[in-house]
Amino acid sequence: MSSASGTNSASKPASTRAKPANKAEAAVDWVDGRLGLYSLAKANLRKIFPDHWSFMLGEICLYSFIIIILTGVYLTLFFKPSMAETVYHGTYLPLNGIKMSEAYASTVNISFEVRGGLLIRQIHHWAALVFVAAMFVHMMRVFFTGAFRKPREINWLFGFLLLCLGFFDGFFGYSLPDDLLSGTGIRFMEGAILAVPIVGTYIQMFLFGGEFPGTDIIPRFFTIHVLLIPGIMLGLLVAHLILVFYHKHTQWAGPGKTEKNVVGMPLMPVYMAKAGGFFFLVFGIIAAMSAIATINPVWAYGPYRPDQVSTDAQPDWYMGFAEGLIRFMPGWEISVWGGHTLNLGVFIPLMIFPLVLVAIAVWPFIESWVTGDKREHHILDRPRNAPVRTAFGAAWIALYLVLLVGGGNDLFATHLHMSINTITYAVRVGFFVVPVLTFIVTKRWCLGLQRRDKEKVLHGRESGIIKRLPHGEFVEVHTPLAQKDLHTLTAHEQPQPLELPAETDENGVARKAGVITKTRVKLSEGFYGEGNQIAKPTTEEYHEITSGHGHH
């Protein structure tokens, strides 16, 4: 042994690296020797980020998620996820001597006896609402700009899953305090589960550990809410961010920006300061909101009892569309296979809910199938330049809003002094009509904006200067656009619709296009055919107009 170590020390210099200049460099050298820090940082320290306000939407999601985790850990230290009955004796006098579950009692304690507990509860709930809202808007940004296209389809799915899990984790969290409102929400879920054909009662018994409400549901929801779903979400979130980093950001068309580059400012220092600072801005605003605006005052609702209910029983807004579906659906209940009950009035909405979501999830694949486009895209579409996609997205939002009205029909009725029945009937009609109308209007609007862009490119901007010509005519002088604007307004691609293959092949043998091919061609026509996009101005058109004849 000793001889071996002696040989090692003789041939000592293992590193040819220069001596570190200071202690900090020495420390980083140490880490690099273990983790390969320098190679890791090489690509990322000065990584370029394009700048656009809409890129902050995803950041808001990330930051509110971090805030939810921080405050959530704090709340678990005080919350008792138990349905054991207790009698309340605390500082909130209106509930004194009332029987309630440990879950509800500890929520009231957090609100009134733990110093700062109420604030953390409020921040947790507000951040959850901001989280889901930001995910919605972030998703819309990605959808309307076509940022989901290759190579980002998988990240679209990750984001979609995060949104769905966000819905459900929000619902589970909302249910935990075991107050009258949240208990009603769980009862709703139980009724929905019972409506599932064949296995409904089994799922219900297994989930609740017996009949409703039992004593297991809150502890089980607690585990799902704090461990299972956030765990999955954390994994998805990391994968989502790694892919964002790997793909690099998309960017808007503009001078110097191509599909092969990304133009912006480096991570260090600008984006470290901007993005890092933005976390504190989001946290600060949510904290101030929580100080000012009380949300979910469970002490006012009272503990849950299955035979009691409050009026305007409402879920959090993001569940409003599911609530709308269930409220406007007529009560269809049929008997099948002799003596079995199929509760269509609950089961159909229960099925529409995931179908609507799946339609969003698969959109990138539908679009690339219709266009046959297999290239990478990094330049964003202006929504107007993809009229069918934009119209589809707008129709989806319109449907969402209609369902939100349906989900809050009682609030609309009381606040607008309308008949709740009228509102419900209107929602029933609106469910089918409003998205179609929105689609038509949005598409026309996009085409109008495309025409205006074309006009602007060919004739320039209105200058506001009125000129009188020698023969007396008044004209407004139009200023030609700068080349950077001309480029920006004409940078988008205009895919051509697919065409049916020739009816006979090269040998003159008749060949029939299959149903799938025909559908694809039809859809493609619907996306890019005549009347679905305005042809971009061509160089010839531009030269003809600007060459002097009738130039105004």
Added chain:
Amino acid sequence: MSENLPEAHGASHGTDVATHGDPFADPGLPAHEPRRTDIDERAAKRAERQVSLLFVVSMLATVGFIASYASIDADKIVYIFPLGHVSALNFALGMTLGVALFCIGAGAVHWARTLMSDHELPAERHPIEADDDVRNDVIEQFKTGAAESAFGRRKMIRNTLIGSMALVPLSGVVLLRDLGPLPEKKLLHTGWVEATANKPIKLVNMNTDQPMKPEDIVQGSLTFAKPEGLEESAEDFQQKIAKDALMLIRIAPEDIKDTKSRDKGFEGILAYSKICTHVGCPISLYEQQTHHALCPCHQSTFDLADGARVIFGPAGHPLPQLKITTDEQGFLVATGDFDEPVGPSYWERPR
């Protein structure tokens, strides 16, 4: 890359570029325009002071947060315009925390916007797809590995492996069995099932815990009831009341349209399940004039004068009615269970 550089297009000298060549060509990255803080040292100094001021305010707010935590009672309520009466501690902690965090963020962003470089730089993108050499190499390596494993050749190993992998998750599914009991007939009956003609169960007022006589129930009123013996302190009270809860209404007998429903009642007193047949919310909004009951959750509306028929909303069938009568002392009693399960419908529910 090169076609984006300005020289490739003969540079951008204003609008006259448009007259020759391609008017829509990319003119390349615009020249950097300096900000005020880049050229005016006084402006830069001012920005520096602003950033520092924000950080100092944050420090003060954190001190304020700790001071509030230590000095304000948790149950102190103050009036703050326009919020109204709010918890002083919650407001103080939230505002100080909010300011402390916000100012750090505002300082950092202001610093980045005014003092850090704002030169826009391009970075190259590379296609995500590997080039053909890499692709072919990897596929070759995989084929070698696969051949060495003999996975494709030794079919018996392959098939039994697939079989074992397919079966092993079943253990996980089986383990979930003890999460709860089987449904059996549990949803079919309520607590009222224990009532018989010989041993009737009294209807007890939900609020006063007292048995009721017909004369206690005023025409046009709505009363909530539970079976006698079901105490709030009982271990399974929540589970029982979720099915047993009743609403009693009294309607002039001649106003009751459904004769079967009238016969189940007593002198115009009708006992309906309080649990909505839609998804199980308790129904509690009663319109005296029309005898309509409305569920506040999803607005299912039942006509209590007509066998609790659904007249609006998503509920699929009428509310079950409990047959009631009086015992020898004149108290309202039930002598049996509902004819059908209460609450939301389910697959096995008889129809």
